[in-house]
Amino acid sequence: MTDSDHRRHAVYESSLGPLTMVGGDDGLEAIYFPEHWTNPDATTFGDRVPLEELPCARLAATQLGEYLDGQRRTFDLKLNPTGNEFQLSVWAILQEIPYGSTVTYGDIAKQLGSVNLARRVGGAVGSNPLSIIVPCHRVIGSTGSLTGYAGGLERKRHLLQLEEPGADESGKLF
Numbered sequence: 001m002t003d004s005d006h007r008r009h010a011v012y013e014s015s016l017g018p019l020t021m022v023g024g025d026d027g028l029e030a031i032y033f034p035e036h037w038t039n040p041d042a043t044t045f046g047d048r049v050p051l052e053e054l055p056c057a058r059l060a061a062t063q064l065g066e067y068l069d070g071q072r073r074t075f076d077l078k079l080n081p082t083g084n085e086f087q088l089s090v091w092a093i094l095q096e097i098p099y100g101s102t103v104t105y106g107d108i109a110k111q112l113g114s115v116n117l118a119r120r121v122g123g124a125v126g127s128n129p130l131s132i133i134v135p136c137h138r139v140i141g142s143t144g145s146l147t148g149y150a151g152g153l154e155r156k157r158h159l160l161q162l163e164e165p166g167a168d169e170s171g172k173l174f
Contacts, residue, residue, distance in 0.1 A: 007046035010054045012061040015068050016155055021057035027078035028056040030129035033151040038127055064132060070162065073099040075133045090124035097138045100163040104142050126150060132159065
């Protein structure tokens with residue numbers, strides 16, 4: 001994104017904690033938890049502005065709030081993530097994982113043509129800059145176990161449980 005695109009950031013106080021949203025005229029670039037694994041230097045976020053002054057973040061906050069309240073299953077946002085070709089292909093696959101479903105890193109690797117890509121897929125999933133909206137929380141280990149999540153395993157568990165509204169506590173996987 002160039003300076004002419006007016007990259008800015010705003011903070012949304014969600015039920016999962018504060019989320020830093022980075023974006024500009026070309027759409028939402030990133031959403032970061034405070035202790036996010038891949039949280040870049042904050043100087044790359046641009047100026048901090050009130051949420052109301054960053055349209056892509058304001059709309060994302062509204063939709064995230066609806067999602068976290070159980071009122072939304074998909075997102076309709078203009079996204080502008082930065083990544084290499086492989087990462088972008090993995091992130092596109094993540095967006096196809098249906099609400100309430102999970103896949104493994106190996107499943108995604110097979111979809112990309114080789115189970116041997118699983119580790120590389122894991123790296124791309126871990127670098128996803130648009131947590132929740134690009135649902136990397138729906139990717140689990142080959143044994144069905146919860147594996148790393150840039151926002152922490154407790155948040156991942158919470159998001160997966162949120163997507164199982166009909167299950168009682170004893171029947172939940174996570």
